[in-house]
Amino acid sequence: MTSLPTPSSNQKKLGLVIDLDTCVGCQACATSCKEWNTQGYSAPLNDRQAYSASPEGTWLNRIHGYEVKAPEDEQSRIVHFPRSCLHCEEPACVTVCPTGASYKRAEDGIVLVNPETCIGCKLCSWACPYGAREYDYDHGVMKKCTLCVDRIYNDNFAVEDRVPACVKACPTGARHFGDLGDAESKVSRLVAERGGYDLLPEMGYKPVNKYLPPRKRSSEKMKATPSEPETMSEGKSRVDDFFRWADRLLSR
Amino acid sequence: MHPAYSVILFTTASGAGYGLLALLGLVGFNHGRASSLWFGGTALVIALGLITLGLLSSTFHLGRPERAWRAFSQWRSSWLSREGVASVITFAPALVFGALWLGFLDEPRWLGLAGLATVLMCAVTVFCTAKIYSTLTTIRQWHQPLTVPVYLAFALATGAVLLMAIASVFGLYQIFQAGLAVVALVLTLVLKILYWRGIDSDPKTRTIEAATGLARQGEKVRQWEVPHTAENFIMKEMGFVVARKHAEKLRRTVMILLVLAILATVLTIPSATLAIPFSVLAFLLAAAAAAVERWLFFAEAQHVVSLYYGTERA
Ligand code: SF4
Numbered sequence: 189m190t191s192l193p194t195p196s197s198n199q200k201k202l203g204l205v206i207d208l209d210t211c212v213g214c215q216a217c218a219t220s221c222k223e224w225n226t227q228g229y230s231a232p233l234n235d236r237q238a239y240s241a242s243p244e245g246t247w248l249n250r251i252h253g254y255e256v257k258a259p260e261d262e263q264s265r266i267v268h269f270p271r272s273c274l275h276c277e278e279p280a281c282v283t284v285c286p287t288g289a290s291y292k293r294a295e296d297g298i299v300l301v302n303p304e305t306c307i308g309c310k311l312c313s314w315a316c317p318y319g320a321r322e323y324d325y326d327h328g329v330m331k332k333c334t335l336c337v338d339r340i341y342n343d344n345f346a347v348e349d350r351v352p353a354c355v356k357a358c359p360t361g362a363r364h365f366g367d368l369g370d371a372e373s374k375v376s377r378l379v380a381e382r383g384g385y386d387l388l389p390e391m392g393y394k395p396v397n398k399y400l401p402p403r404k405r406s407s408e409k410m411k412a413t414p415s416e417p418e419t420m421s422e423g424k425s426r427v428d429d430f431f432r433w434a435d436r437l438l439s440r
Numbered sequence: 441m442h443p444a445y446s447v448i449l450f451t452t453a454s455g456a457g458y459g460l461l462a463l464l465g466l467v468g469f470n471h472g473r474a475s476s477l478w479f480g481g482t483a484l485v486i487a488l489g490l491i492t493l494g495l496l497s498s499t500f501h502l503g504r505p506e507r508a509w510r511a512f513s514q515w516r517s518s519w520l521s522r523e524g525v526a527s528v529i530t531f532a533p534a535l536v537f538g539a540l541w542l543g544f545l546d547e548p549r550w551l552g553l554a555g556l557a558t559v560l561m562c563a564v565t566v567f568c569t570a571k572i573y574s575t576l577t578t579i580r581q582w583h584q585p586l587t588v589p590v591y592l593a594f595a596l597a598t599g600a601v602l603l604m605a606i607a608s609v610f611g612l613y614q615i616f617q618a619g620l621a622v623v624a625l626v627l628t629l630v631l632k633i634l635y636w637r638g639i640d641s642d643p644k645t646r647t648i649e650a651a652t653g654l655a656r657q658g659e660k661v662r663q664w665e666v667p668h669t670a671e672n673f674i675m676k677e678m679g680f681v682v683a684r685k686h687a688e689k690l691r692r693t694v695m696i697l698l699v700l701a702i703l704a705t706v707l708t709i710p711s712a713t714l715a716i717p718f719s720v721l722a723f724l725l726a727a728a729a730a731a732v733e734r735w736l737f738f739a740e741a742q743h744v745v746s747l748y749y750g751t752e753r754a
């Protein structure tokens with residue numbers, strides 16, 4: 189059923205909190221996501237022309253890099269930016285689905301695609317503002333982050349391993365997993381402390397996943413020193429002018 | 441957005457089919473039984489044929505066409521599902537109407553009602569198709585008040601020109617057919633021009649700064665590193681935007697084709713012998729206009745996800 193479940197009063201909202209301050213863009217989360225999910229719920233995650241000049245494939249997590257800079261800054265800040273399904277509370281990707289293959293789970297808010305019933309019409313990918321759904325050209329169905337639903341409830345795993353593969357893999361601890369519906373949970377407190385934010389809140393999808401902004405550093409940016417104002421030679425000798433010129437040239 | 445040929449063929453062919461079918465329903469409602477079995481039969485077969493062709497071609501772009509029947513299940517929330525349901529339901533009144541109109545069923549009392557029901561279902565189906573696009577808030581150029589009227593107008597206009605062409609071939613040409621076609625074509629042209637003005641004047645308020653949430657006071661955000669070495673599905677499907685210059689050219693093409701279709705339709709009026717070639721020409725021109733317009737509808741649409749891939753504004 190692609191109609192959304194009515195949220196309960198203490199609705200569980202499982203999701204991720206991604207710390208943009210500590211993410212180093214190493215791609216460990218993307219790689220371990222691919223590795224886990226190509227054998228798990230979404231198996232197989234296709235690869236095409238894997239050994240050619242332009243290999244491509246279906247990945248459920250993509251790490252962008254952005255440069256942030258004000259015009260007067262000499263240096264920019266580089267921010268690594270992992271992007272995957274945000275398990276939105278109002279996901280139009282679910283309601284547009286004609287088959288019921290896309291659904292939001294009432295019990296924990298995870299958004300899933302049933303690979304047995306998806307017809308591969310791709311409409312859900314059009315409805316997602318965050319580019320979180322990738323079509324599997326070989327399988328003919330839509331793939332997306334499952335929040336590792338096949339790990340987090342897996343009794344065969346040690347308790348500390350019952351987290352999404354990306355969270356487990358992150359070497360800097362930049363990814364946190366938990367219940368964002370519970371204001372007292374570790375992740376919720378982290379969001380409150382660090383000013384965690386939603387992506388494109390004005391779209392109204394109410395993403396569950398939150399991003400923690402990079403911390404401000406005192407020395408993070410060097411301001412460009414304003415260049416010395418051109419002074420007239422004002423009665424000084426030509427030799428002074430020559431040295432000033434040579435100085436400028438050499439200090440370039 | 442990537443313009444898939446199967447979707448362009450589907451929406452234009454079925455649009456013309458539904459337009460024609462709706463007009464046949466109106467004719468039946470107004471005049472009773474078809475005056476000629478051959479004309480009526482041919483027109484109905486063409487209308488239903490175009491609709492079926494469109495529906496079949498729409499399944500070609502599915503990854504799993506064999507599961508297409510599942511798309512009828514989610515009509516409570518999904519416009520795509522509603523479109524599927526409406527398109528199938530339309531066959532019921534259409535077939536009953538056809539049998540009554542052509543005289544295979546001798547129940548003249550029901551003819552008008554079946555005709556009206558057919559008209560209604562045709563309109564509902566095209567409405568649902570257009571709603572699939574107009575309800576997507578992720579694509580500014582589709583989430584527009586004129587998206588639905590333009591879809592309906594193109595269906596009516598291509599259907600009206602087609603009706604005139606078929607009637608003239610069967611020697612049943614009448615001036616009101618040309619009049620109706622001209623009115624529908626002019627309406628289409630006006631709505632489409634207003635639509636273009638709408639999307640051009642609509643401020644692109646979504647920015648890469650807002651999408652990433654990274655800019656502090658006065659800062660700009662730029663894509664510094666792409667997340668993958670080759671194009672992925674998102675870039676292929678959502679990353680396609682036609683260059684402004686080409687878009688201008690194609691917009692002009694659509695307008696010229698529509699104006700020529702109007703001229704050809706007008707030229708059917710003075711002479712009965714020229715009615716056949718000019719009405720067929722008018723249909724070809726209108727169909728070409730619809731196809732280019734539909735291609736452009738996709739190619740001009742910019743998805744908000746392009747911001748994450750470095751577009752400054754969308
Ligand atoms: S991020 Fe996209 S795919 Fe995930 S729930 Fe939100 S709209 Fe749906």
Ligand code: SF4
Nearest residue numbers: 285306307309310312
């Ligand atoms: S691609 Fe699959 S999951 Fe997405 S809308 Fe179509 S049927 Fe639903």
